[in-house]
Structure formats: C-alpha cells, structure tokens
Amino acid sequence: MHDAARRKRLMSGWGIAVLAFLYAPIAVVIVYAFNANHDVSNWTGFSAKWFTEAFDTPRYVNALELSLKIAALNAVCATVLGTAAALALGRTRSRWRVPFSALIFLTLVVPEIVIAVASRIFFVQAHDNFGAFPELSWRTILLAHVVWSSAIVVLIVRARFTSMGSQLEEASFDLGAPPVRTFLQVTLPRLAPAIMAGFLLTFTMSFDDYVLSVFTASGESETWPMAVFNDVRFGVSPAVNAISTLMFVIVAAGVAGAVWFMQRRGENVSEALAGGR
C-alpha cells in the first residue's frame, strides 16, 4: 500500500513536470509579447505597444486575413466531403471499404514534405501543360489542405457514426424516409458534435499549416504561418509574439468553452476530446 502511494506521487510529479514542459515555450512567448525592447531576448520593461503595432502592420493583417479565408473554406469543403464519405463508409460491407480506408490513413501518414513537393509539381505541370487548375496561389493552398483535412473529418465523424448504433436510421429508412430526410432529422442532430469537432480541428490545422502552404503558394500569397516563419528567421518582431499571445487566449477560451458546453449537455468530455486525434 505504501508502495502504491509512492508510485502515485512519482507519477503525479512526472505528469506535472511534463505539463510544465508543454507550457514553458508558451509562457516565454507571452512574456516577450509584453517586452518593451524590440530585441526579443532582452527584457527592458513592460509594454503593450506591440499589440497595437501588430495590427498597424498591413503585411500581418493581410496574412491573417488570407489564413482565415483559407482555413474557413478548407473547413467547409473538408466537412462536407468528409461527412458524406463517413456516412457511406460507416456501415457498408462493400469490398471498396478497406482500400478506401487505407487511402484515408495514407493521406494522414505520408510525410507532409513529400505531399507538399508532389503537389507543387502537380499544380505547376497541370497549369502549364493543360491549363487545368489555377496557378500557384491561395487557391492551390486551399486545394492541397482539403486532402488531409477531409481525412480527419472522415475519421472523427465515422467513429461517432459507427459507435452510435444504427437502429434510429433503420427505423427511419424502414418508414420510408429518403436519405436526405433521414440525414437531416435523424443522423445530423446526433452527429453534430463530431462534425463540429472535425470542422474546428481542420480549421485550426489549416490556419496553422506551414509546409504544405509554402510549397503550393506563389510569392505573393503569404499566409500567417509563412509571415511568422519569414520574420522569425531574421530576428523576430515582437509583434508576432503579440498576435500569437492573442491567438493563444482565443484558442484556450474556445476549447475551454466547448468543453464547458459539452459538460453541461452531459457528454463524456474526456472520451470526446481524446477520441478525435
């Protein structure tokens, strides 16, 4: 018994240490966002001026707007494509199911840099030789993002769809409701949390993506992560820290809010949070 208590203390200590490891860099970013000195690694006093400067920099504002646009369109496309496929794949016994699932897992596991250069070659060749697809621009970034985003939506939505049982859909179909009515009245309300989770996750991941974007973009279309990367390389502007701090607060509040909402509805929060990886 004594041993068990000691083991538990040891593991708790480890857990808290790892959490500190996870938050150390975030703390550094937030602290330096309030640093009066332009030189990031030199603390000279408290100031909030970088927050106003950040939004007075047209390049940053444009990059943020572009990233928001791509992320929103990406999340919409991926959610529609992914949810439709999840419904079809959910309970089918078709022999296409396994190869199709394999393809979905593949899009998630092939290293991003490989997909990125492959997409770059593809878009340039398709545009130059066949006039198909737009030139490298924000449109090609969007087209590339939807590939893995929709795979994530399929996995999240399908997991919920198969685990919630099929009786209600069967009843609906048996009573003569066509698929669209069944979907809107029976399936959608129950799938909503998973669809929402897929939407938010793909939105965030697209907003945060650097590698795929930089290879499928032209010089003119600079997304927010591209702006960050370019500035961070040559000594960072504290304005980047300021925007990042704001985004951290928004995301933390958003995630916490979503959890609070789910708890009020009596859902199993930890299962839901951990399920959608």
Add this chain to the structure above:
Amino acid sequence: MSARRAVKGQRGFAPRYPAWLASPLLGYYLLLFVAPLAILVTFAFARQSDSFAGDQIVYGFYTEQISAVFDSLYLNVIGQTLLIAAGGTLATVAVGFPLAYWMARHVSSRRKTIVLLLVIIPFWTSFLIRTFAWKLILDGNGGIAGFFGLDILYTWKAVLIGLVYGYLPLFVLPVYASLERMDWSLVDGAKDLGATPWKAFKEITLPLTRPGLLSGTLLVFIPMCGEYVIPQMLGGGRFLFVGNVIQGQFIGASNWPFGSALSLVLMVVLAVFVVLYVVSALKEEQYGA
C-alpha cells in the same frame, strides 16, 4: 426511389446511406493525392537539361537522379534523419506514456477534464511559434539555457528537444484514449490474485493497449522523418534533415527531379512503417473501438 436504392444491394435488414456518397472524396483523393504522388515518381526518373530558356525537364526512365541520392553526403543526411527521428520517437514514448498513464489512472475524474484540456490546448496553438520559443529558450547567449551555461542551439540536441515537444500531444492523446477505454478491473483482479504491479502491467495493460501504442508511435515516427520546420529553426541550417535538403531543391537550387528522387527514396525507406501503420489502423478500425 432513392430509398429503394438504399435498401437494395446489401445483406440483412440494415438500410444504409448510398455508397456513392463517398465518390466525391474518392475522386478528390485520386486527383489531388494519388496523381501528385504519381507525378513525383515520374519526376524522380526524369532528367533536367540546362538550356538558355531555363531548366528543361526531359521525361523518360533515367536513374541518374536516384543514383545521385546514393552519394555519401545524402546518405549521411538520411541516416542522421532516421537516427534522430528514432531517438525522438523513443523519447516521446518515454515522456508521453507515463503522462498518459497518469492521466488515465491517477488523476481524479473531477480534475481529468482540466488536465486533458492542458494537454490539448498547446496542440491547438501555433506550432511555429512554440518551436520558435524553444529557440529563445535554448539560445546560448541571452536565453534561459545561456543562464544555465547550456549551449545546444543549432545542434542535434536542440532538434531532438523540439521534436519531442512538437509531437508529444500527438502521441499522448491516442494512447490516453486506449488506456481510458481499457477495463481496469482486470488489473485490479490480477493484483488481488497476487500479481505484482509490474507483472499486471506487462500481462494486461500492455497487451490491451498495444494497438493504440503502436499506431501512436508510428504516427510520431513517420512524420518526424519528414520534418522540415523543427530542424530548420533549431538546427539553423547546421544540422539538416532530409526535409531541409528536399526543400532546397525546390525553393533554392531548383533541381526538381533530384528533389523528387530524394522524396521518393525517403518514401521507400519509410514504406515498411507506413504499411505497418495503415494495416494496424485498419485492424483497429475493424475490431477495436
């Protein structure tokens, strides 16, 4: 009419959504995932000829780009990529598994949501900024590491720390999920029957969570081998991954066939792990969860 089609063509009494709902996504994948990869392979076997009009791609089956990859310079980069990624994966497992275990087993259900939130929130915030922050921390002159007399920025050590940091939530969440799903009364039963905690862990916990552990590990290792941002920022061009060399062929030196050949070799090296991941994920989907 569509209802009848939904009923037709399947066994039993479970009416389903029509299978064609998956076709838009399938078409999208064929066009924007399979076709680009096919073109990548084509490029890896193409040849680049210089002309005044610019670089000209000559298609064909030339193996010169592939054999150029087997130069000791590039083999070394591939070797050190695999080595550091393997080390980073082991470290991620060593750091992350106890964390996931602690969350599933020792954190009271009242605090569980909070702890889970704390693990998830960094995962949802900018990866670039968090990696950049490590550069500030590890900077030998002026950073926190400098204060402790540590000077590891732009070495493999800094890259390793960045890798573990970046991929930790990716590993912890699925492993936590499989630990959470596990039937812990089995472990309690084994202990009641006299098994030591270690034996109960080895005989029950480990086998039951192996699928989640395996897919979590591969989901960390494979992307790590293709990592570009972390070695770029924390290796600073002095410690390279394959990804950095590939990037140079497309943005800097502009030899697309050679960059494609490098990507192809990377994919072939990782193929075993990719297949292992896909197979285990398919199995988990069919029998698990």
